[in-house]
Amino acid sequence: MIDWAQVRQLREDIGLEELSGVVAVFLAEAEEAIEELKSQPPDAGDQMAATLHFLKGSASSMGFVAFAETCAQGESKAEKGQVFDVSVGDVVRLYQSSKAIFLKGFPARFAEGK
Template sequence: MINWDQVKQLEEDIGAEDFGDIVVVFIEEVDEAVDALREITSMGDDDMATALHFLKGSAANLGFADFAASCGAGEDLANKQQAAEVDLQSVVALYDASKSEFLTGAPVHTSYQP
């Protein structure tokens, strides 16, 4: 679910001091975007593709591998004019599970202490 090698590489690249700030900003921004998805019952293809592209990129940067893949698959559907086929509830549930795993595992794998 979490690519801890990616997470550790990011921490090494930006430094342990700044890593915590990056995590906080990531969670705030992605929480906001995911909360918007929680409220949506339907979304146009272009809007869906844009939203999922943002989430995919953010997730990949912080090692949320499964969530990034799910967003990428949804983005692909939306780009094919099939946004109605995207299971937003599954995308949101996967984010919630990934976030929980990250916050539980981060103190073990990184210097970050939630």
């Protein structure tokens, strides 16, 4: 569900302190996008596709691979006008479970000196 190698690479690229800030920004922006997704009207296919595209890209860079893939699938459906085939509930649940796994594993894997 989480690509820890991706997270380690990001830590190597920007450092632990910066990574912690990036994580905080990602989680805040993802939460905001999830709320937007939940409140979008059913006929807002372009808006849904744009929100899912944003979530897909952000999640991918943070190593949330399963969530990013689900967002990609939803984005594709929304772009084709198949908004009723996108399960926003599934997207939300996968984000929440991915976030929980990430927050549980992040401190243990990325504490100073590890």
